Amino acid sequence: MTAPIPPRARHRSQPRPPEDWEPERLSAGPWRLIIRAGTVFVVLAAVGIGLGAIRSSWAPTPSADTASAPPQSPQAAVPSTPTVSAAPSRGDGAKPAVTAAEAKRVHDRFQRELSAAQLDLDDKAVGKLEQGLALEMTLAGFETARMRDSEVAAGIWPGTKVWVPRRTADTGDWFVAAMHQPGVARVTDVLVRTGKGWRLAASTADTRNPVPELPAIAVDADGYAMSLDEFASGLRGTPKQVALAHLRSLERATKDERFAEGPWTSTAVRRWQRERAQLRKAGWDLDLSYRLTGKVRALRTADGGALVWYSARSTEVRTAKRPGTTVTLKGSAAVRTANRPFAQKASATYGRMYVAHVPPIGSTEPIRVMGDWTDVLESHGT
Incomplete structure (x- = not known):
């Protein structure tokens, strides 16, 4: 039976919706604890100008991969007018290495071991549980906790549901676990099979209350999910195009009308616009960079669309x-x-991970970003 999340890992207060957060406010008290499998992320007020000083830190979106592909600049875009394309690529290849029941046991063990590693700030232990950007972000969080002389909250998320796609040459063995603690958050984890065992490759959290439901995942007659590669057609944009378009919108601080309103799209864009305007008044420039990194992974949804997980590195540079x-x-x-x-x-510089629902081609529904994980990797100044 899944253990409950310990009290210290819960929210300290009822969070306000992300849209209510005003970056111009000078107060610096944390208003939300975002918990990803026990890891706490504190979101603070972003920027304020007063008495000749700008205080700025906003990380616009508070939720890695087997491949360490070179970062990619968000140049590709979702087609403005979808065109009829070939049949959607299919992910119903070879039988995967685990059943859904076995994958759940893998994830339950992962949660227990991650929680123990978090309690001890154990870099070596977490290195056996995560990889790529996910590992880099967790280790960065551990280092920040040490510098603060603080703990990292630990706990186990309840209500795990698992989807296992068939193995393909492009994606290998992987699965998705989704957990939901009502009134707290919904979390999704992506675990991949490596030569050294299963590793966390991506994770996201959505703390909105009530949290929007994830779209139903499509499964075949044997109960396996359908994996889509990053160039899969039949959607409003390929998974990779959607990821790049989202990152380009954030990098340019320009709203993309193909994406639904939300904390990781329009609200994030408005925050960057406000901060840039305030910095300019004070004689500073703000340059943003969002670069796609690692694999883009997707599962077919029952509506003919897809849930897409992707990761990025972002850098924000403020120059006087x-x-x-x-x-x-x-x-x-x-x-x-x-x-x-x-x-x-x-x-x-931040590591960032997102999950988005991409509707099928011909749909009038917007693309919805449904969760994220963000953590600072490094910061500098002169």
Whole structure:
């Protein structure tokens, strides 16, 4: 039986909807704890100008992969007008290495071992549970906790549901586990099979209350899910095109009308626009970069669409164009820079993971980003 999430891993207070957060506010108190399988992410107020100083740290979206593919700039876009394409690529290949019941046992063990590693801030232990960007983000979170001299909350998410796709040459063996704690969050984990065992490759959380339901996953006659490659057709855009379009919207701080309103799309864009405007008034520039990294993974949904998981590295660079005003980062980025004010340049790099529902071709429904995981990787300043 799944253990409950310990009290310290729960929210300290009822969170406000992400859309209510105003980055101009100067208060720096945390308003939300986002828990990913026990890991706590604290989202803070973003930017405020006062008495000659800018305090800025907003990480616009507070939820890795087997392949370490080179980062890709978000240049491709979702087609503005979908065109009729070939039949959707099929993922119903060889029988996977595990059944759904076996995959659930794998994930239950993963949760227990991850929780223990988090309690001890054990880099070596978590290195046997995660890989790629996911591992890098968790280790960065451990380092931030050490610098804060604080704990990382640990716990086990209840109500696990698992979907196992058939094996393909492109994706190998992998599966998705989804957990939901009503009033707290819904979490999705992507685990992949490697030569050293199963490893977490991606994870996302959605803390909206009530949290929107995930679309139903399509399964075949044997109960296996259908894996789609990153170039799969039959959707409003291929999985890779959708990922790149989302990242391009954030990088340019420009709303993409093909995506539904939400904390990781329109709200994030507005926050960047507000921060950029405030920085410019104070004589600073803001440059953003979002680069796709690792594999894009997708499962067919019962409506003919797809759930798509993708990861990115983002870098935000604030550069002074005239003297007289300083910038101090906030949140984890501030911890990494010992809360120092910077007069010339301040930068922060984040790991980011998302899950999005892409409707089938011909649908009038928007693309919905349905969760994320973000953690600072490094920050610097002069």
